[in-house]
Amino acid sequence: MRSSPMPFRLFAPFLALALVAWPIAAPAQVTNEDLARDLDNPADWLSYNGGYEGWRHSKLDEITPGNVADLRVKWVFQQPITQKHETTPLVHDGVMYLTVPPNEVFALDAETGRGLWHYKRQLPPKIIACCGEVNRGLAIHGDRLFLATLDSFIVALDRKTGRVRWQTEMVDYSEGYSGTHAPLVVGNKVIVGIAGAEYGIRGFVDAYDVADGRRLWRFHTVPGPGEPGHETWGGDSWKTGGGSIWVTPSYDPAANLLYVGVGNPGPDWNGDVRPGDNLYTDSVVALDADSGKLKWHFQFTPHDTHDWDAVQVMVLIDREFRGKPRKLLVTANRNGFYYVLDRLTGEYLQGRAFVKQTWAEGLDDSGRPMVLPNTDPSEEGAEVYPMVAGGTNWMSPSFSPVTGLFYVTCREGSSLYYKGPSEYRPGTRFWGSMFMNEQTESNWYGAVRALDPLTGRPVWEHRLFQPAWAGLLSTSGGLVFAGAQDGWFKALDAKSGKELWRIQLGGVVQASPMAYESRGRQHVAIAAGQSLFVFALP
Amino acid sequence: MMRAAVPLLILAAALAAPAQHRDRNPFSAPADFQEGLRLYRLNCGVCHGMEGKSGRGARLAVRKHRHGNSDAELFRIIQNGVSGTEMPGLWMDEDSIWRILLAVRSFEVNAGEACVATPGDASAGRQLYAAQGCAGCHTIGPEGGRLGPDLSAVGLSFSREQLRTALAKPSQDIGARYRTVVVRQGGKAFRGVLLNEDAYSVHLLDTSENLRSFLKSEVDAVEKPGSSLMPAYDGLSEADMDHLLAYLCTLRGAGQGGASQ
Numbered sequence A: 001m002r003s004s005p006m007p008f009r010l011f012a013p014f015l016a017l018a019l020v021a022w023p024i025a026a027p028a029q030v031t032n033e034d035l036a037r038d039l040d041n042p043a044d045w046l047s048y049n050g051g052y053e054g055w056r057h058s059k060l061d062e063i064t065p066g067n068v069a070d071l072r073v074k075w076v077f078q079q080p081i082t083q084k085h086e087t088t089p090l091v092h093d094g095v096m097y098l099t100v101p102p103n104e105v106f107a108l109d110a111e112t113g114r115g116l117w118h119y120k121r122q123l124p125p126k127i128i129a130c131c132g133e134v135n136r137g138l139a140i141h142g143d144r145l146f147l148a149t150l151d152s153f154i155v156a157l158d159r160k161t162g163r164v165r166w167q168t169e170m171v172d173y174s175e176g177y178s179g180t181h182a183p184l185v186v187g188n189k190v191i192v193g194i195a196g197a198e199y200g201i202r203g204f205v206d207a208y209d210v211a212d213g214r215r216l217w218r219f220h221t222v223p224g225p226g227e228p229g230h231e232t233w234g235g236d237s238w239k240t241g242g243g244s245i246w247v248t249p250s251y252d253p254a255a256n257l258l259y260v261g262v263g264n265p266g267p268d269w270n271g272d273v274r275p276g277d278n279l280y281t282d283s284v285v286a287l288d289a290d291s292g293k294l295k296w297h298f299q300f301t302p303h304d305t306h307d308w309d310a311v312q313v314m315v316l317i318d319r320e321f322r323g324k325p326r327k328l329l330v331t332a333n334r335n336g337f338y339y340v341l342d343r344l345t346g347e348y349l350q351g352r353a354f355v356k357q358t359w360a361e362g363l364d365d366s367g368r369p370m371v372l373p374n375t376d377p378s379e380e381g382a383e384v385y386p387m388v389a390g391g392t393n394w395m396s397p398s399f400s401p402v403t404g405l406f407y408v409t410c411r412e413g414s415s416l417y418y419k420g421p422s423e424y425r426p427g428t429r430f431w432g433s434m435f436m437n438e439q440t441e442s443n444w445y446g447a448v449r450a451l452d453p454l455t456g457r458p459v460w461e462h463r464l465f466q467p468a469w470a471g472l473l474s475t476s477g478g479l480v481f482a483g484a485q486d487g488w489f490k491a492l493d494a495k496s497g498k499e500l501w502r503i504q505l506g507g508v509v510q511a512s513p514m515a516y517e518s519r520g521r522q523h524v525a526i527a528a529g530q531s532l533f534v535f536a537l538p
Numbered sequence B: 001m002m003r004a005a006v007p008l009l010i011l012a013a014a015l016a017a018p019a020q021h022r023d024r025n026p027f028s029a030p031a032d033f034q035e036g037l038r039l040y041r042l043n044c045g046v047c048h049g050m051e052g053k054s055g056r057g058a059r060l061a062v063r064k065h066r067h068g069n070s071d072a073e074l075f076r077i078i079q080n081g082v083s084g085t086e087m088p089g090l091w092m093d094e095d096s097i098w099r100i101l102l103a104v105r106s107f108e109v110n111a112g113e114a115c116v117a118t119p120g121d122a123s124a125g126r127q128l129y130a131a132q133g134c135a136g137c138h139t140i141g142p143e144g145g146r147l148g149p150d151l152s153a154v155g156l157s158f159s160r161e162q163l164r165t166a167l168a169k170p171s172q173d174i175g176a177r178y179r180t181v182v183v184r185q186g187g188k189a190f191r192g193v194l195l196n197e198d199a200y201s202v203h204l205l206d207t208s209e210n211l212r213s214f215l216k217s218e219v220d221a222v223e224k225p226g227s228s229l230m231p232a233y234d235g236l237s238e239a240d241m242d243h244l245l246a247y248l249c250t251l252r253g254a255g256q257g258g259a260s261q
Helices: A008-019 A032-036 B002-016 B030-043 B071-080 B094-112 B122-131 B160-168 B238-249
Strands: A072-078 A090-092 A095-100 A104-109 A115-121 A139-141 A144-148 A153-158 A164-169 A184-186 A189-193 A204-209 A215-220 A250-252 A257-261 A283-288 A294-299 A315-321 A324-332 A337-342 A348-353 A360-363 A369-371 A382-384 A406-412 A415-417 A445-451 A458-464 A472-475 A479-483 A488-493 A499-504 A514-518 A521-528 A531-536 B180-185 B188-197 B201-206 B211-215 B221-223
Touching (some): A090 A139, A090 A514, A139 A184, A144 A189, A153 A189, A250 A315, A324 A406, A348 A360, A406 A472, A445 A479, A472 A521, B071 B094, B122 B238, B160 B238, B180 B201, B180 B211, B188 B211
Antiparallel strands (some): A072 A531, A090 A095, A139 A144, A153 A164, A184 A189, A189 A204, A204 A215, A257 A283, A315 A324, A324 A337, A337 A348, A360 A369, A382 A415, A406 A445, A445 A458, A472 A479, A479 A488, A488 A499, A514 A521, B180 B188, B180 B221, B188 B201, B201 B211
16 A cells, blocks of 8 residues: 555644534535536536536536625635646535645545645655646545546545545556546546656556456557557557547546547657557547447547647537537647537537647648648747647636537647657657747737637637636636636636636646535635635625 | 775776766767767757757756756756756666766856957956946946846856857847836836736836836836847947956856846
């Protein structure tokens, strides 16, 4: 067991709190039905995006455009964090479950922010994580929480104590693998993917039994010999093909399909060593939740050489499309295009750029980009829009059933893309040169945009000083909450984008907001800097 | 016997010691440097910049590194990373790390190349420095202005040619910290260097060394021409330029420290 019980002197204040009898509800079991109706029970927040649909919408409506000016800090939870705080907490029955980087978990009283228990994973000294030793959150089911770790374990914690119930090693982390995203529970399975494409891994999505941690299936994001899609990799390049999973999948219970965004091929910026389309990198894959079998796939960026992985949350909506009711999957991709797909078949229906892009003439009838010449990385450097971090990135978008709009954090600007040699050595960077932003950063800016979900056309824009790494939350009160690189956290009118409230949090906001209810009042939470901030009306 | 044994023991220890315990870089050949530069660009440049000048990682084109300066210290940093930062350790064989260190050292050489105090007369240069009002913006030791870079050790950090360019064409290669910003408000123009900016406010040190804060909602314009506040000293006679350069090359003091550049 790698868990480390908290020393008593640290635990004592928490214990004292428990003894003075704050009436926190006894943790009820979280059922599959609870997870399926997460969106309709806005008092709790039971999965990374607040529901299988990937909407990141709260049906709480106490905070409105009319009263949001009075919103104030209810409590703050600080930790000595030196990494990026990218987490989204969960809330169930008055208890908040919060991850803190690198791999710590706290249970807090959601009303006061006071601690109930703490779990700290003892990580090996050399974690291999390209983009920070970060964690984005937990999954919850029954009396357990599930954490993917930087040393590539999936860990089940007891929800009352934080003690480890089981842990399973997904893969040997020392070859460059790491777990950073919040898992998702579907049925009796914890769904979790692995990252590490910057180190020549071969990515996968796994399902583990919630009861004992037994692995039930594995889907390789880079198909092996004999599997469909293998032919899209020249030579042995599939062995180091990448295909990370960085964010939580979405799920359609009726179709029993998981929708998983797959990351970039490796090496990132030199495609010469991996001729072909490099499936299923930069794709969304629809997987049968029972078997992990691929139902369909759609590749946004075939043979990517710009690191534009499909790390976005897939948003599932049912809408009439060209006169026919359809089950849709919509997503704004890192490559700068917004896509509308049929989520039962993977058929491409519609797409258009949602930020400035200079690499493709457009999308053809099948949704494949018509790539322009001289946009590949070169030894001299090729300037291409969007920037390497993409038109958007892992931060969550939001869909509001009230306004019917899709909201996305946009990153406007270009990068200089260089190509260089690439050589694979286990556990070391496998990049194929690099990108440079120094000469292009002065033209960068960010925006929160509302798009028509069926066309991708912009409806409104709220300009940000810099490209942001913060996600969005829409609420049935008619607001969109957004964070910014310059430390501001804001409430925008969901219909117009008008800024109605803001607060300076004193640290970069690089997480996505969530909302919950405590003692009948709406609360909004966001991680920023070294802290988690919780807001409520007075 | 003892006399003979001690050197033998030292030799044996040296042979047995793992390479990371070497105090000095065992490589110096051009081919090793080229390989180190290649590895640097593959592994380090993304954060530290192609020439070690910037990025999200620390600037390497400096005279003194923040976390250690000796070969052994820098080797350790490259191998193990810097705890509490995003600098990861490199899982590489030791020879490769030593070669990367050659590349890192080459950036320093650019920064610390010998600044030759001839031709020119340093004491005449010192008088020129005073007469031209350089001290209005630059600090040497405890004395001087705050708008421009501290020149206390400029003779260690820059070559004579770099200093000549900086004097004649001050806007050609200017750090972001020293770029001009102009805030226009109610018919007035406030000129200075940028201290901070976000979506709603802008903060500068103006040319009279006042700290000034503005709400963007209350100003008419914020302009960033990208140039230096320093006038171009391209009208100096060749002799005066030599005197001034000679003086600057003698500046090798400790300086006042302060904000990193």
